[in-house]
Amino acid sequence: PSRSRCLSSQVPIQDGKARVKRVSIEGNIAVGKSTFARLLQSASPDWEVMAEPVSKWQNINSGASKGTVASPQATVINLLQMMYQDPQRWSYTFQTYSCMSRFRTQLQPPPARLLRSEGTPVQVYERSVYSDRYIFALNMFELGCINSTEWAVYQDWHSLLVEQFGHQVELEGIIYLRAPPQKCMERLERRGRSEEIGVKLDYLNKLHIQHERWLVEKSTELHFEKLKHIPVLQLDASVEFQADLEVRDQFLIKVKNFFN
Numbered sequence: 376p377s378r379s380r381c382l383s384s385q386v387p388i389q390d391g392k393a394r395v396k397r398v399s400i401e402g403n404i405a406v407g408k409s410t411f412a413r414l415l416q417s418a419s420p421d422w423e424v425m426a427e428p429v430s431k432w433q434n435i436n437s438g439a440s441k442g443t444v445a446s447p448q449a450t451v452i453n454l455l456q457m458m459y460q461d462p463q464r465w466s467y468t469f470q471t472y473s474c475m476s477r478f479r480t481q482l483q484p485p486p487a488r489l490l491r492s493e494g495t496p497v498q499v500y501e502r503s504v505y506s507d508r509y510i511f512a513l514n515m516f517e518l519g520c521i522n523s524t525e526w527a528v529y530q531d532w533h534s535l536l537v538e539q540f541g542h543q544v545e546l547e548g549i550i551y552l553r554a555p556p557q558k559c560m561e562r563l564e565r566r567g568r569s570e571e572i573g574v575k576l577d578y579l580n581k582l583h584i585q586h587e588r589w590l591v592e593k594s595t596e597l598h599f600e601k602l603k604h605i606p607v608l609q610l611d612a613s614v615e616f617q618a619d620l621e622v623r624d625q626f627l628i629k630v631k632n633f634f635n
């Protein structure tokens with residue numbers, strides 16, 4: 376029954392005003408999250424989309440940390456590629472980095488424009504610190520690419536950060552873009568991202584099952600209690616929602632109702 380609930384009952388009031396709502400877009404690799412995010416960004420000035428930092432994972436500067444200057448020998452590290460090429464060696468490292476960048480994104484304050492909004496301001500994320508854990512890290516553990524020690528360590532620091540940051544990283548809702556893995560495979564092949572050349576349908580099948588367990592069946596016991604009751608808007612992303620104007624409008628109406 377909670378699946379298509381709208382978010383109004385979820386948002387705490389601060390200083391007499393409803394604060395900005397936070398919603399993440401979830402879904403399989405190449406389902407169309409970025410396209411959908413751009414659609415939302417252009418649909419309303421009350422909605423602010425925070426993009427997923429994929430380019431950061433493809434381009435880590437080995438010589439520079441914050442506040443220092445890169446040494447001339449610094450090389451560019453593509454952690455996304457390393458993870459796909461040698462998942463057993465690099466999955467844990469990848470998850471620490473992806474999760475850190477997701478915490479960073481979720482901790483960013485909303486732009487002033489949203490705070491001034493008279494409507495229903497919403498900050499939208501592409502994925503979240505929760506899918507980092509419950510979709511990807513869990514999947515890598517189940518595949519044996521993260522060992523049980525790494526999984527225990529990951530969960531320990533992840534829980535600590537979620538507890539410490541508290542409501543700053545909470546979500547009021549999730550939009551689940553749902554499509555058969557075969558459809559995602561076609562889109563993945565069409566876009567031809569070089570790091571993803573070796574991605575197999577079986578991997579997308581497994582990620583699909585993780586999404587279903589989390590967002591449809593809500594069956595996993597590992598999850599944070601609060602997440603089990605979060606409203607989820609499911610959208611059928613197997614249709615070409617970018618090209619088909621009618622579908623686009625229907626999506627936007629559903630999203631608007633969900634946000635209100």
Ligand code: DGT
Binds near residue numbers: 405408429455470
């Ligand atoms: P979209 O916009 O629906 O087409 O989505 P993508 O594929 O651009 O974005 P996404 O989030 O599915 O991921 C981009 C790439 O990074 C993709 O190859 C999957 C990978 N990836 C993202 N997050 C994680 C993660 O937490 N762990 C692992 N192992 N891979 C991840």
